[in-house]
Amino acid sequence: MASVVGVLEARELAARERVEGLRGEVDRVLAELADAETDWKGWVIARQRVGEVLAESPKTGASAVAPTSAGGDPAPVASPEQSAPSPARPVRPGSIVPVWRPGLAAGALAVDYQRILALLAGRSSPGGETVSCQELAAGLGLEPTSANIEGRVRSRAKRLTDRGWLAEPVPGRFTLAVGPAADS
Incomplete structure (x- = not known):
């Protein structure tokens, strides 16, 4: 018959392996999230740049500059459709x-x-x-x-x-x- 301490050690080992596996999964998801956020910010900037070009005054060539938020992220800009x-x-x-x-x-x-x-x-x-x-x-x-x-x-x-x-x-x-x- 297995000792109680042996059974507890086996369960502790299984729990630790599960935690390490989940930590590895979290690291992978966080890296994927960072890549997706970078891609998203690139599209936001592209849309804002296109909006600036479309809003450009034909007489003066001047364009509106998109403001930024306190965190340095691009602030939402009304799309040309709006x-x-x-x-x-x-x-x-x-x-x-x-x-x-x-x-x-x-x-x-x-x-x-x-x-x-x-x-x-x-x-x-x-x-x-x-x-x-x-x-x-x-x-x-x-x-x-x-x-x-x-x-x-x-x-x-x-x-x-x-x-x-x-x-x-x-x-x-x-x-x-x-x-x-x-x-x-």
Whole structure:
């Protein structure tokens, strides 16, 4: 029969081996975490640099400098999608859709997006009747082809929904969001 001390020593040895194995696993995970954080910070810096280039004034060539936090990490910068076009600059086709906020008029959008908003303003009320992409395409005078519905209408309606201009209470059916509807 094994002695009690022998059994305790065996269990202590097994527990110590488990702790050492877990410590090795922790070291590996911490090293992987450090690599992932370094990669993430690189992408944050890249996005900020692109934002600076896109925000560059065409007349002066000056760009906004991204501030840093107290720890030296890059401070969050509004992405180009979140900043509204300057009222002095005309909106060009294919421009970025700004996030809706009070006081931002539909004139800040490209013409195709304005047409979708105008059509919805005439056909639905916020929280009321919804309109499908096929109905939007027909209202915009487009042929009901897959390319028009998916490529020209649904993608734009989804982008407007993501930026707060439209609501999609039922998948595939759109209506004006409460904020933009109150401004129209």
